[in-house]
Structures are given as structure tokens and as C-alpha cells.
Amino acid sequence: MAVGKRRFLSSKEKTRRESAKQLMENINGNRTEILKVDKHIADKPVIQIDQDDKDITWKDGRRLVELSLLAEALKACVGCGSNLKLHNTINEQRFGFASILNISCEQCGYLTAIPTSKRHFTGQRGPGAFDINTKMALGMTDCGSGHRQLNKLFATIGVPGISANALKTREREVNKPLVETAKNSCLEAIEEETSLTLDDTPNKGLAIKYDMCWQKRGSGRSYDSPSGVGTAIGSMTGKILDYGICGKNCRICLYAEKINIEARPHNCKKNWNQSSKAMEAFTGAKLMQNIEDLSHQPVTILIMDDDAATMSKAREVLGHELEKWSDIGHSKKSVGKALYNLQNKHKILTTRIIQYFQKCFSYAVTQNKDNALGLKDALQAIVEHVFGNHVKCGNWCKAGNVNYTYKSLPHGKPFENESLYVDLSIIFKSVANHSEKLAPGGSTRDVESTNNIYASKAHKRTCYSTSESLENRIAAAAAQKNIGYNYMEDVFVKAHLSPSKILEVNCQKLSRERKRQLKFEGDPEIKKRKLLMKKEKRSNTESLEKKEGVTYSSNMSFTSVTCDASIPVIKYRPDLSEVASCENIVVFDLETSSLALDCDILQIAASHLHKTSQYSTYIQPGKSISTQASAVTGLTSKGGVLFYNGDPVQVLSQEAAFQNFTSWLEQHKPCVLAAHNCKTFDAWQINVQSVKGVKRFCSYILTHK
Ligand SMILES: [Zn+2]
Ligand SMILES: [Zn+2]
Numbered sequence: 221m222a223v224g225k226r227r228f229l230s231s232k233e234k235t236r237r238e239s240a241k242q243l244m245e246n247i248n249g250n251r252t253e254i255l256k257v258d259k260h261i262a263d264k265p266v267i268q269i270d271q272d273d274k275d276i277t278w279k280d281g282r283r284l285v286e287l288s289l290l291a292e293a294l295k296a297c298v299g300c301g302s303n304l305k306l307h308n309t310i311n312e313q314r315f316g317f318a319s320i321l322n323i324s325c326e327q328c329g330y331l332t333a334i335p336t337s338k339r340h341f342t343g344q345r346g347p348g349a350f351d352i353n354t355k356m357a358l359g360m361t362d363c364g365s366g367h368r369q370l371n372k373l374f375a376t377i378g379v380p381g382i383s384a385n386a387l388k389t390r391e392r393e394v395n396k397p398l399v400e401t402a403k404n405s406c407l408e409a410i411e412e413e414t415s416l417t418l419d420d421t422p423n424k425g426l427a428i429k430y431d432m433c434w435q436k437r438g439s440g441r442s443y444d445s446p447s448g449v450g451t452a453i454g455s456m457t458g459k460i461l462d463y464g465i466c467g468k469n470c471r472i473c474l475y476a477e478k479i480n481i482e483a484r485p486h487n488c489k490k491n492w493n494q495s496s497k498a499m500e501a502f503t504g505a506k507l508m509q510n511i512e513d514l515s516h517q518p519v520t521i522l523i524m525d526d527d528a529a530t531m532s533k534a535r536e537v538l539g540h541e542l543e544k545w546s547d548i549g550h551s552k553k554s555v556g557k558a559l560y561n562l563q564n565k566h567k568i569l570t571t572r573i574i575q576y577f578q579k580c581f582s583y584a585v586t587q588n589k590d591n592a593l594g595l596k597d598a599l600q601a602i603v604e605h606v607f608g609n610h611v612k613c614g615n616w617c618k619a620g621n622v623n624y625t626y627k628s629l630p631h632g633k634p635f636e637n638e639s640l641y642v643d644l645s646i647i648f649k650s651v652a653n654h655s656e657k658l659a660p661g662g663s664t665r666d667v668e669s670t671n672n673i674y675a676s677k678a679h680k681r682t683c684y685s686t687s688e689s690l691e692n693r694i695a696a697a698a699a700q701k702n703i704g705y706n707y708m709e710d711v712f713v714k715a716h717l718s719p720s721k722i723l724e725v726n727c728q729k730l731s732r733e734r735k736r737q738l739k740f741e742g743d744p745e746i747k748k749r750k751l752l753m754k755k756e757k758r759s760n761t762e763s764l765e766k767k768e769g770v771t772y773s774s775n776m777s778f779t780s781v782t783c784d785a786s787i788p789v790i791k792y793r794p795d796l797s798e799v800a801s802c803e804n805i806v807v808f809d810l811e812t813s814s815l816a817l818d819c820d821i822l823q824i825a826a827s828h829l830h831k832t833s834q835y836s837t838y839i840q841p842g843k844s845i846s847t848q849a850s851a852v853t854g855l856t857s858k859g860g861v862l863f864y865n866g867d868p869v870q871v872l873s874q875e876a877a878f879q880n881f882t883s884w885l886e887q888h889k890p891c892v893l894a895a896h897n898c899k900t901f902d903a904w905q906i907n908v909q910s911v912k913g914v915k916r917f918c919s920y921i922l923t924h925k
């Protein structure tokens with residue numbers, strides 16, 4: 221460290237430097253770096269500070285300070301050895317989240333520079349980076365946030381932030397330690413997987429689960445993610461054996477291209493020139509080959525979804541046969557997708573019924589594990605069973621019992637529609653043809669959970685793939701999956717950062733929590749309760765949706781002409797008192813032009829519950845009738861004429877209709893009016909009509925309790 225040329229030093233200066241060195245050793249333990257005690261050196265900031273931050277003094281806001289370090293440094297002035305006091309701080313130099321406080325001595329006036337964080341060397345020249353800034357870059361990667369979010373968080377609690385450039389530099393610094401930690405954990409996982417496989421099934425080779433995760437959301441029509449991560453997971457250990465990142469762009473190369481210069485030497489992240497869809501097969505084959513090379517065992521089984529051409533590519537690269545097992549989760553989803561496509565044609569296929577079919581599919585697979593022929597029959601029996609033909613059903617079918625009803629089918633009866641039978645048979649036959657791939661019951665759920673960890677550290681809404689950032693985040697996720705939350709301790713060692721007790725304690729807490737969560741998820745009782753809650757929630761939603769009418773469907777404002785408002789909540793509830801006993805109960809029903817608040821009443825129908833007296837009137841419509849209402853009531857209007865099922869009907873004016881109704885009601889005085897949905901719809905409608913001028917009717921109801 222260039223403290224100065226070796227010239228003659230005064231004895232005072234000599235002691236000062238000696239004591240400074242001593243102090244530094246006390247603070248930093250065995251680490252050999254020197255605390256900058258000289259204010260000339262402290263004048264040269266290693267981190268750019270934003271112009272906007274210039275006005276912030278040491279008295280503003282909060283700082284992240286290592287208390288033990290500060291306490292130690294305040295013990296003795298470098299010049300005279302007397303105690304330093306924090307309130308004698310002259311100024312503060314900030315380097316990201318770290319600061320150097322220049323504190324003057326009350327006794328000798330010497331200015332001592334005291335840092336708030338330890339430092340470490342990054343292999344370059346210079347005074348070394350502050351631990352806190354490097355740790356901040358690591359923390360940001362681990363939490364999956366970016367520098368904006370980081371600065372927002374710290375600004376809220378009053379801590380001055382760090383510039384984007386400075387943070388990027390620290391991010392580059394931790395790239396190597398992170399990737400090393402992740403790749404080392406993969407190597408260990410390969411070793412473990414190999415030895416477990418050899419113990420369990422010698423001479424059989426490795427079984428690998430593989431899937432790809434893209435950093436941009438896309439549908440089957442447009443996959444153009446700038447990057448993708450392929451992950452191979454061992455089926456025995458459930459650990460990541462290898463992962464590979466494909467990137468289509470590099471920020472530095474792009475910039476150099478734009479201003480037409482040669483790019484500076486950098487850790488280039490561009491390694492892909494083809495389409496995003498081709499990433500999956502290529503990366504898969506590459507990973508398999510790498511795993512074979514490292515484990516000296518052949519990869520013989522590949523468990524994956526049926527989306528990509530990975531199989532043929534892997535066979536080509538590995539040069540030997542490869543068995544494929546389909547992922548049950550994906551297959552279940554594709555069965556569901558095929559059924560949803562039939563929804564428009566067959567209205568009877570509600571979401572609940574499709575979920576029932578998916579459940580049957582899962583049962584068939586789990587009950588016929590490793591039995592391809594049995595699975596084939598079971599899958600075809602599902603359709604037969606639903607249509608009331610139980611010849612092929614296994615012993616799970618209870619249709620032989622007397623009074624058997626289908627719990628999951630409408631009205632408990634089997635389906636009868638011929639064309640539905642044909643369509644369903646086609647779907648389940650095509651699934652049954654793949655029963656050999658399905659029978660082993662392979663699942664790539666591990667890979668999907670890993671993809672979720674990736675997404676938690678590299679959100680899909682932000683593009684990290686043009687720099688080291690994505691590699692850092694993926695490496696952090698992989699290390700977390702393989703090692704656990706305490707992977708960060710390894711990274712700290714590799715990055716020469718001071719160990720942290722708080723990190724250790726927090727990792728223990730997190731792993732304890734995770735263990736409890738896993739135990740909780742595996743508990744069959746809790747699973748049962750969850751299912752029950754799900755069922756309740758679904759039926760609640762269904763009844764609410766029925767009440768509200770169509771409120772959401774894709775492109776509904778393009779396609780549907782009228783939007784029905786929901787059944788309105790009653791703002792004014794008629795003051796009805798309890799009826800002890802009443803002989804006259806009149807049931808009434810209103811047909812309206814829509815469910816909207818200001819709809820027209822089209823028909824009033826009423827009937828005495830015990831006598832044969834009945835009443836019915838059609839009313840002249842004022843507004844157009846919504847198609848949904850027409851479908852229910854059979855009432856349509858054209859040119860002011862009201863039609864019932866296509867035949868014109870006689871109508872009264874609204875006022876006359878209500879007057880007639882009230883005089884009909886007179887004969888049954890006193891009476892109770894009852895209606896289906898009365899509280900939420902009909903009573904409210906009558907209330908609205910009263911506002912429109914039919915006061916007499918309303919007062920009639922209110923007084924004839
Ligand atoms: Zn002093
Ligand atoms: Zn590049």
C-alpha cells in the first residue's frame with residue numbers, strides 16, 4: 221500500500237504509523253490491509269458519488285455501521301492516544317453504503333479517518349473494496365431485486381444509497397465466487413447421484429430430469445425470450461447436477477456495435493445465435509454429455525415434458541439409446557387443455573368436470589405405476605365409466621352398488637351425448653397410446669420448483685440477461701437449491717468477505733422454517749383440510765359468479781353487445797316486520813329486461829299459495845332486452861311489441877300493470893309476498909319502480925304486512 225516513499229520520518233510520525241498499523245491489525249484480525257489513516261488518501265474516493273448526494277452531511281439520516289469496528293477505532297487518537305468522540309466528526313466521505321468519518325482529536329487536533337466497514341482486496345490495485353458494498357451486491361442477487369429497489373428501500377429508512385455503476389462493479393466482483401460455489405455444488409451432486417444410482421440399480425445408468433426456464437413470459441405462439449436456463453436434476457438426489465444459460469444479447473457488445481468501436485475485454489454473456497425455442501434441446505444435450513463425462517456413467521433415462529426435440533438431440537450427441545419418461549404434471553395439464561378446447565362445443569364440460577377428468581387421469585397413473593398395459597386400459601375405462609359402461613372399470617368403480625350416483629357429474633347421472641363420447645374417446649385414446657412413457661410416473665416437479673427459485677431471484681419482468689447479473693442470480697439459485705440457505709457462507713469465504721454471525725443465525729432460521737413447511741405440506745390431515753377449503757372456496761365463487769352474471773371473459777367488450785350489471789345490493793331495505801302467522805301467502809315473480817339497476821319490469825306473475833287465484837301481466841318494454849335476459853325469460857321485443865317465444869303478447873303500461881296487481885292483491889288482504897331471490901333482486905326492483913312513480917304499489921306492500 222502506497223503510504224508514502226521511504227524517506228526520513230520524524231519520530232512522532234513513526235509512532236503514529238506504528239500505532240496505526242497496530243490499530244488496523246486489532247480491527248481486521250489477521251487481514252493485512254491497512255486502514256487509511258492518512259487524510260490525503262481518504263481524499264481519493266474509490267466510488268463515484270452522485271451529485272445529488274453531495275449535500276448530505278454526516279448528521280443526516282442513518283448509516284450502516286459495524287459497531288465493534290467504530291468502538292475500537294474511537295478508543296484512541298492516532299496522534300496522541302486519547303479517546304475520540306463521535307460528535308467531533310468534521311466530515312464524512314461516503315463510498316456507497318460505507319463511510320469514512322474524519323474525526324478530529326480534542327487533545328492534539330489530529331484528524332483520524334475511521335471507516336464504518338471492513339475492507340477486502342479484490343485482486344486489483346488500490347485501497348480495497350468495502351465489505352458492505354460487496355455484501356450488498358450479494359444480498360441484492362439473493363433477494364432478486366435490482367439497484368433501484370435497493371436504493372428505494374434504503375432511502376425509505378434514511379440511508380444514503382449507492383450509484384448504479386458502483387453496484388455493478390461489486391456485482392461483477394461476486395460473479396466468480398457465486399458461479400464457483402454453484403458449480404462446485406453441482407460436482408458434489410453428480411458424485412452423490414452416481415454413488416446412489418450405483419448402489420440402487422447398478423449397470424442401469426443415470427435417470428435425469430430436465431426442463432428449461434425462460435426469463436420472459438411467452439405463449440406457444442411467441443417464444444422470444446432473450447435468455448433461457450436449462451436444468452438437469454438427478455432423480456435420486458433431487459439436486460441440480462448441471463445447469464446451462466443461453467443468452468442472445470450482451471449489453472457491452474451491443475453498445476460497442478452501436479457506436480462502432482471494438483468492445484472492451486469483458487465477461488461476454490452472448491452465446492446463442494439461434495431462436496429461443498432451439499435453446500431447450502441444445503442445452504439439454506450439452507448438459508447430458510457433461511454429466512456423462514463427469515460421472516463416467518451413461519445417462520439412460522430422461523424425464524421431461526413432451527414439448528421439445530431434446531430427446532433426438534440428446535441421442536445424437538450421446539451416441540446411444542435413451543429412454544424417455546413423460547412428466548405426469550405436464551401430461552395432466554395437456555389433457556386439461558384438450559378438454560378445455562372442447563368447452564365451446566360441449567357446454568356440459570364445465571371447469572369442475574374437466575378437473576374431475578384430470579383427477580381420474582392422475583389416479584389411473586398412480587394406480588398403474590410401472591404397468592403400461594394396465595394404464596392403457598385404465599385410461600380408456602375413464603370415458604366408458606363416465607358414459608355408464610363399467611365393463612372395463614377396475615375394482616375402484618362402485619357402479620355395481622344399488623342407488624349408485626356419479627358424485628362429480630351433473631345430477632349424478634352418466635353422460636349420454638354421442639358426439640361428446642367420440643371427442644372424449646379420441647383424447648383419452650391418444651393419451652393411452654403414450655402409456656409406456658407415462659407408466660413409470662416420472663415427475664419434473666423438482667425442476668419446476670428450481671425454476672421458481674430462478675424466477676424469485678431473476679424476475680421475469682426485468683431483463684437481467686444482457687450482463688453478468690443473470691449468471692449471478694442463476695448461480696445463487698442453484699447453490700441455494702443444492703446447499704441450502706447457508707450457501708452464502710461459502711460465497712463469503714470465496715469472495716474474501718468477513719464472516720457474519722447474523723447471516724448464520726438467519727440461515728438456520730430459514731432452514732428451520734422450510735423444514736416445518738415441508739412437514740406441514742406432507743401431512744395428510746392438512747392436505748385433506750386444504751382440499752376441503754378449496755372445494756368450499758370454489759362453490760362460493762360459483763354462486764357469486766352466478767349472481768353477478770358475466771363480469772369477465774376474454775375480449776368481452778368486443779364481442780358482447782350488452783353488459784349486464786350485477787344484481788344490485790339493496791341500499792334501502794323495506795321496513796318489514798316479523799309475521800306471526802298469515803293465511804294469505806302470495807308468491808310472485810318478476811321478469812326483467814336485464815339484471816341492471818335501471819332495467820324494465822316486463823312481466824309480473826303471482827299466485828296464491830293455497831287458493832287457485834292467479835295473476836299475470838306483461839308490461840310495455842321501454843328499453844331493449846339483453847340477450848342474456850331473453851335466453852332466460854323467452855321474452856323479446858321488436859318495434860315496441862313484446863314477444864314471448866316468438867308470439868306477440870298483450871301488454872299494459874307500467875302504471876296500469878301495477879294498479880291491476882294491487883287491486884288483485886286487495887282480495888287477499890292481509891298477505892305476505894314471497895319471491896325467489898326476493899331480498900336481493902325482486903324487492904329491490906319494486907323499490908326502484910316506486911321511485912319511477914308507482915308510489916301506490918310500494919306503499920301498498922309496506923302497509924300490508
Ligand atoms: Zn490526539
Ligand atoms: Zn459481450
Ligand SMILES: [Zn+2]
Pocket residue numbers: 605609610613617618619
Ligand atoms: Zn365404472
